[in-house]
Amino acid sequence: MFARSLGELERRVVGCRLCPRLVAHREHAAAHPRPAFAGQDYWARPVPGFGDPGAGVYLLGLATSAHGGNRTGRAFTGNATADWLVAAMHRAGLANQPTSEHRDDGLRLHGAWMASAVRCAPPHDRPTSDERRACARYLDAELELLTGVRVIVCLGALAWNAAAAWAGLRPRPPFGHGREQSVSSGRLLLGCYHPSPQNTRTGLLTEPMLDDVLRRATALAALPAS
Numbered sequence: 001m002f003a004r005s006l007g008e009l010e011r012r013v014v015g016c017r018l019c020p021r022l023v024a025h026r027e028h029a030a031a032h033p034r035p036a037f038a039g040q041d042y043w044a045r046p047v048p049g050f051g052d053p054g055a056g057v058y059l060l061g062l063a064t065s066a067h068g069g070n071r072t073g074r075a076f077t078g079n080a081t082a083d084w085l086v087a088a089m090h091r092a093g094l095a096n097q098p099t100s101e102h103r104d105d106g107l108r109l110h111g112a113w114m115a116s117a118v119r120c121a122p123p124h125d126r127p128t129s130d131e132r133r134a135c136a137r138y139l140d141a142e143l144e145l146l147t148g149v150r151v152i153v154c155l156g157a158l159a160w161n162a163a164a165a166w167a168g169l170r171p172r173p174p175f176g177h178g179r180e181q182s183v184s185s186g187r188l189l190l191g192c193y194h195p196s197p198q199n200t201r202t203g204l205l206t207e208p209m210l211d212d213v214l215r216r217a218t219a220l221a222a223l224p225a226s
């Protein structure tokens, strides 16, 4: 077993420097903050998963955001994507509050876990295939430890592809919003458009669409309805 506990896995993730390009980029972003974040101490390390160790629903993004998770040190925290996602999780009963702003903001997840397939921030949000492969060890280990996970909500096509690779699906099934794909050990992939501003501002992903996906995920994971 790669790690015997979530705590051990977190320590291994946070100390990882396997991808030189991403180590450089996460530190470059910290040294060049956006004006709104000037003067803040960036996390500038890999961002571990976050949530309820008894989770039935696992929300998977592709990669850490340079000025979101890479700044705050928590997955889906401190940017517009986090605002959308966590508000929807709160409506679905998966989060105790509708905001995710910083690591000490009191956010707690109920029955859910959030993580990125690539745990460092890549330039232009695009990890290479080698970087995706290198970081897959952490997704594997996390899903091995989170034995209650029944549904993996894949936020965007690249997260779907990472989950399909984790599951060993050949040929890789095409991504689709709302698409469901059974994988081994009784788990299921559930596709969802990524809640990035690019998708939410254009209406590709609406609040009712995201609510429907989370409602479906909680039903499949047999979590109590909110």
Ligand code: SF4
Pocket: 013, 016, 017, 018, 019, 020, 022, 023, 046, 118, 119, 120, 131, 134, 135
């Ligand atoms: S992307 Fe993953 S494997 Fe690469 S340095 Fe970051 S944590 Fe390590």
